[in-house]
Amino acid sequence: MEKTVSEAIAYRRSCRVYKDEPIDSVKVKHCLKNAVLAPTSSNLQLWEFYHVTTQDILNKLTKACFEQNAAKTAQQLVVVVARKDLWRKRCKANVEFINSVYDKPDMNERMAKRKKMALNYYEKLMPFTYFDFLGIFGMIKYLSLQFVGLFRPIYRQVRLSDMRIVTHKSAGLAAQNFMISMAAIGYDTCPMEGSDTLRVKRILKLPYNSEITMIIGCGIKDEKGIYGPRFRVPFKEVYKEV
Numbered sequence: 001m002e003k004t005v006s007e008a009i010a011y012r013r014s015c016r017v018y019k020d021e022p023i024d025s026v027k028v029k030h031c032l033k034n035a036v037l038a039p040t041s042s043n044l045q046l047w048e049f050y051h052v053t054t055q056d057i058l059n060k061l062t063k064a065c066f067e068q069n070a071a072k073t074a075q076q077l078v079v080v081v082a083r084k085d086l087w088r089k090r091c092k093a094n095v096e097f098i099n100s101v102y103d104k105p106d107m108n109e110r111m112a113k114r115k116k117m118a119l120n121y122y123e124k125l126m127p128f129t130y131f132d133f134l135g136i137f138g139m140i141k142y143l144s145l146q147f148v149g150l151f152r153p154i155y156r157q158v159r160l161s162d163m164r165i166v167t168h169k170s171a172g173l174a175a176q177n178f179m180i181s182m183a184a185i186g187y188d189t190c191p192m193e194g195s196d197t198l199r200v201k202r203i204l205k206l207p208y209n210s211e212i213t214m215i216i217g218c219g220i221k222d223e224k225g226i227y228g229p230r231f232r233v234p235f236k237e238v239y240k241e242v
């Protein structure tokens with residue numbers, strides 16, 4: 001039986017040593033289907049998940065992860081990739097979806113208005129936000145918006161670096177959905193950012209402007225798999241009720 005959300009969250013720990021025992025890749029794939037249900041900025045879904053099950057690629061990725069135990073002993077790996085470069089394709093997918101959903105001749109005025117707004121978002125606003133050239137256009141947009149921001153609240157995160165953060169944020173949420181889903185079925189994971197991301201991209205034949213959000217080791221934890229008790233700074237230090 002699957003754990004409850006709270007049980008899965010409490011169960012999940014970063015596991016660095018896994019048992020030499022296979023895990024079911026169908027179940028892992030199912031957890032990745034849960035990953036893509038995570039919320040994502042503007043619903044652009046600028047992510048990809050490489051589910052690595054072949055030994056040759058596992059070995060290569062282990063090397064690129066500096067031979068960390070969490071990679072070396074993992075039965076499978078999941079590479080979470082941020083694909084900011086796919087924004088045009090994802091805008092188009094959203095436009096097609098909107099057109100299919102609002103494809104009724106008898107649409108009332110409210111629906112027609114909603115369709116127009118949604119199309120405007122993906123055909124105008126998103127291209128304005130995501131388009132850039134060597135960071136120059138992003139900086140121009142940023143400076144102009146700072147000026148507008150003197151007079152009214154305005155969205156300011158439009159530089160190249162901001163858009164990278166936006167993309168990784170959503171990919172991170174998907175990664176957490178995945179790890180909690182794995183925990184729910186008694187599988188263990190370890191997120192890793194310790195890797196040579198250029199080598200990882202070469203191994204997976206990813207384009208230059210894609211980015212590795214994290215690599216997740218997957219397996220069943222060995223008794224030595226959890227390195228120590230869980231440590232968190234006191235909750236009162238991070239919880240601010242305002």
Ligand SMILES: Cc1cc2nc3c(=O)[nH]c(=O)nc-3n(C[C@H](O)[C@H](O)[C@H](O)COP(=O)(O)O)c2cc1C
Nearest residue numbers: 012013014016068070190191192193194195214230
């Ligand atoms: C983005 C990210 C990157 C991480 N990178 C590594 C890593 O490269 N190697 C590693 O052993 N653990 C890595 N961790 C795991 C953290 O060390 C771990 O989550 C933290 O110590 C808290 O422990 P817990 O996950 O067991 O609660 C990473 C965690 C996150 C969220």
